[in-house]
Amino acid sequence: MDQIKISRALLSVSDKTGIVELATALAAQGVELVSTGGTATALRDAGLSVRDISDLTGFPEMMDGRVKTLHPKVHGGLLAVRGNAEHEASMAEHEIGAIDLVVVNLYPFAQTVARGADRETIIENIDIGGPSMVRSAAKNHESVVILTDPADYPLVHGATTTLEQRRLFAAKAYAATAAYDSMISSWFAFADQGEAFPETLNLSLKRGAALRYGENPHQSAAFYAATGPAAQGIGQARQVQGKELSYNNYNDADAALELISEFRDGPPSVVIVKHANPCGVASADTLAEAYAAAFACDTVSAFGGIIAVNRPLDRATAEQITSIFTEVVVAPGADEEALALFAAKKNLRLLLTDGLPDPKRPGLMAKSITGGWLVQSRDNGGIDAGDLKVVTKRQPTEQELADCLFAWTVAKHVKSNAIVYAKGGSTAGVGAGQMNRLESARIAAWKAKDAAEKAGWDETRTIGSAVASDAFFPFADGLLAAVEAGATAVIQPGGSIRDDEVIAAADEAGLAMIFTGMRHFRH
Incomplete structure (x- = not known):
């Protein structure tokens, strides 16, 4: 079937963003709302009528909430194929009502790890019922709507969906559970078990910008950001102005940031990069002096280059940078006068990182080859006297x-x-x-x-x-x-x-x- 009407919705979310607005819109369309724990409380506080999951299943939430949705009356209502006589007979025999919409986002595992919680707390933030409902609803997307992204909530405010929408929601749902399991397996391997190179390495990446092309115009490309606890790098930089970043911009800007990070605790320093290689690097008493010295090293290659600095940009430095064509500037910050000067160069891309990453941070680097990947630890080695x-x-x-x-x-x-x-x-x-x-x-x-x-x-x-x-x-x-x-x-x-x-x-x-x-x- 193409369009379906939502009659019953099950809402169980950790992130409450947009959930009250969605539930209000559904209730206005006569949809029965079923919910759990804190979600049910939030909806009732908003004046909505909500049926507890325990009322639906006939069993109370138990074991500190570990068992509440793992029940045939939930998963039967999600997995039953509409129009299948045998499935419908089973539903009737066991008094299982159909559930047409599931709205779920999962326990905040990554955030729990990021805040430095103890092992017991981290384990308790591994969601079991949520992923199970997501997978059941997504598998039966011909008849059931699964929402895992609050950005999609407005699409079902009218309580109807198309098959095309449900397929899209299902694809996003499986991507969400895959990323979630990837974060958990990575934590177990690296943090809990201390493995440098686990037997199975899961990479969880979320698409950011779709790029115009790759290294060359005949290649397609996109930027993917790592999920999980926030990293600090080009992927997290705030673009203040300028055209969209290209594939080569990302690559060169990352090279510039990696090198300037080596000087994050040193004197004012400037790095100029062209095609992922530094063509001029200098440290001095002021950022403007450092830029002048770095630029003088290779004035030809600096044209159309990438610049990274280890101090907030000031007017004197900005004046020099904007005097020639520059593709990208990466800085931990910029004062108002510098921002005003850059604003006059509308195509110049200015990225602010709000700090510099630690050059000695651990991590893995991966490179694709035909038939596999090469994975190694970051080159974070340094030397002392x-x-x-x-x-x-x-x-x-x-x-x-x-x-x-x-x-x-x-x-x-x-x-x-x-x-x-x-x-x-x-x-x-x-x-x-x-x-x-x-x-x-x-x-x-x-x-x-x-x-x-x-x-x-x-x-x-x-x-x-x-x-x-x-x-x-x-x-x-x-x-x-x-x-x-x-x-x-x-x-x-x-x-x-x-x-x-x-x-x-x-x-x-x-x-x-x-x-x-x-x-x-x-x-």
Whole structure:
């Protein structure tokens, strides 16, 4: 049948949003309202006549409310196929009345976990009766309406639905129970059992924006946000202005946010990203000074780039950013003068994150491959002073050590093979994504030389710089390219079978070289 008239509705919700308005509209159409616990109380408080579920089933709610809707008079009324003689005979024999509409949202499991509740409380917030009713009603959607989303309530205020609507509601209902079970299984695996990689990994994602296309116009795309306790990242950022974010905008903005988060407790810092690689990074006394230094590193790549900052945006910084074409700006906040300047650039996308995520937070990263997924822990590894090992005859100066650590932080976020020159709290040149480390070192040095020529500096900023390599130098040639560029200090993981050769080359050139013992490949 296409259209059905709702005669009896069962309402049992944890989130009471819109439930009184829905029940009022249904009652006005002569629908009998059946409800449970707190929902029934809320409806009666609104002046509505409500039948208790215990009156329908003939059994009281028991076991602290654990058993109230798990009953044949509920599930029989939901699952009976209308027009099926055998089903209707069973309903008549056992005095089971049909239920035409079920409105359910589930116990707040994720919210309970997020607020740090104890294990017993978390277990008690695993809903059993709710998902059972949802699944029963959704299975019999030819005759029964299932609502799990308050946004859909107005669609049934008239107490009639079409088959097309019921199919849509059923699809949403099964997605809701799947996401709910996914959250519970993830909690059991990760939090309760402490498994790093459970035997079955359930990903629960909720579609946000449907994007115009993917990386290229012939690819379709959408943004999906993780469900469960709220994360802090690009997916949760508030877009203040600008065009809708594209697939590439999301990807690049996430790369910029990940890197700027490394500086969240440091001095004012700016990151400029192009195609998921940083092309300029700097820290300074003010945000405006940091932007100027980051921009000077590569003025060509910065055009149409993504900018992330670790301080609320001010007017001086906003003036510089808006002086060229910029795709996206990510910031923890912005003052009124900065907002006014950005408002004049209507296509510029401004994302406010209300803080920066912890770069050391745990989590998993997943990448699809043909026939499966690769899953790994986040690269949240960091180094402390005690982890560093100076392997050359010359010790680094205090400034060289600071430049090494700055370059190392940036190199972690550059596509491999990664080489980063840094000096005085600013990148001098970035070499990314080359098939060999020697070419990355040469490209980074060339870019630094080009930046110096464009700025009219007397010398390139690689002179007296520190250079970071995301993985070990397999041969001395990459190191010698850095020497040729003017670097005086090197930071790298070490671990090559030719370490002795590389150390000898560094000693001969008078360099200070530090081993970290940690690699940061990023493919």
